Amino acid sequence: MxxxxxxxxxxxxLRHQQQQQQHSSPNLPQQHxxxxxxxxxxxxxxxxxxxxxxxxxxxxxxxxSSPDAGLFSFLSPSSTSSSSSSIFVESKLKISSSSLSSTPRIAYLISGSIGDGDMLKRTLMALYHPNNQYVVHLDLEAPSTERLGVRRYVEGHPVFRAVGNVRMITRANLVTYRGPTMVANTLHAAAILLREGGEWDWFINLSASDYPLVRQDGINSRFADPFEPSAADEGVRGIRGDIHFISWDNPPKQHPHYLTLRDMSAMVDSNAPFARKFHPDDPVLDKIDAELLFRKPRMLAPGGWCAGQSINGSDPCSIVGNATLLKPGHGAVRLQRLMELLLSKENFRPRQCK
The missing domain is CATH 1.10.287 (Helix Hairpins)
Structure with a gap:
């Protein structure tokens, strides 16, 4: 500077000297x-x-790298406001990396568009674990009232506010879902997580139309030691295999069809940890909550970290206990089967990313 x-x-x-020379000799022809x-x-x-x-x-x-800034917010006068006044992390509970060395930490991006506000909140509640990190985003197609509703929900939830591991990109990005804007939005979220999300081991990109079929304790337990180090260390190798259950039309079209109660058995048999996509408030979501996640309406999905009691309809997960205590359940067994299938000799080499 x-x-x-x-x-x-x-x-x-130099410019001033040149102008003075020109004014001192007005009758002389202009020199190059x-x-x-x-x-x-x-x-x-x-x-x-x-x-x-x-x-x-x-x-x-x-x-x-600021959650309050959009991808192009440097063109806006309001972007000069201080990024230190985050409304979502009033009191961070920093968990030492040494105590969590055996417990993987997953960073989630949950994105949505117009009309996805309620479904995004439901997906967040079903995915939540105090050991993970979360960034949520509604794009510019969503009205400001819908984005404001999600923002108030995130900042007002007592557990999210106390742990400080849920952030919202408040200045919405333009996402076309066919061009580079989707990749840019993902990189935006990753930059926020790298700067403010502390240490995490895995990154999972979801939409508001996704919903978990396995509790977070089950997913975290399987990601703790999922494969042999020589086969596929995290960040070193990858395989082309979707971890979503998706039902396509035949012949396949551009978008999958919406899942209903008729797809429940197929979802469970797929051993996938996530499924896509659902109508908001479809009865199949209630069935997944009751039979797979054991989540009650308007409550967080339970796990080993929940230290409260279910008294008079209270949420046992309103009190955060030991975040490293995992209770995997049957969902972890199904996910283990899927990992073994994807990493088997018959599937790993042909699907390995080159």
Whole structure:
């Protein structure tokens, strides 16, 4: 910044001297600038251009990493507000990495569009675990009232507020779901998680139309030691295998059809930890809550971390206990079968990402 000021001052001084020379000899024909002066102009312009570009890039990266900033919020005057005044992390409970070394931490992005606000909140409640990290986002297609409703829900939930592991991208991004904007939105969420989400081991990208078929204790337990280190260390290798149950039309069209009660058996038999997609408040969601997640209406999905009691309809998960205590259940067994299938000799090599 100091070099930019010096260059700007020198440029203005040179320009002022040239104007004085022109005013002192008004009757003389205008002379073309000498080549040395042109070289000086180019030097100062080059320094200014490089310095300005570097400053804009730094400002963009700083803005992009804030949950209150959109992908292009550096063009908005309101983006100059301090990013330190986050309304979602009033009192963070930092959990030491040493105590969680054997318990994996999953970072989730849950995205939605117009009309997905209620379903996004339901998916978040079914996925929640105090050991994980969450970023939620409603794109620009959603009306401001819907985004405000999700924002108030996130900041007002007592568990989310106490643990401080749920964040919302309050300045909505434009997501077309066919172009690079979807990738940009995912990178935006990943930047927030890397900057503010502490340490985490796995990243899972979901939409508001997704719903878990396995409790978080089951998913976390299977991700603790899912495969041999020589086969596929996290972040080193990958396989092309979807962990969602999706029912496509035959012949397949662009979008899957909505799942109903008729698909319940197929979802369970698939051993997948997630399914897509559902109508909001479809009865099949209530069946999944009751039989697979053991989640009661308007409550968090229970796990080993829940330290409260179910008295007079109270949520036992309203009190956070030991976040490293896992009670996997039958869902973890189904997920283990899927992992063994995907990582078997018959499937791993042919599906391995090159």
């Amino acid at each position: 100091r070099e930019m000021k010096k260059s700007l001052k020198a440029f203005l001084t 600038p000498q080549p040395p002066i042109n070289m000086e102009y180019r030097k100062y312009f080059l320094i200014l251009a490089v310095g300005s570009t570097f400053s804009v890039v730094l400002f963009f990266l700083t803005t992009l």
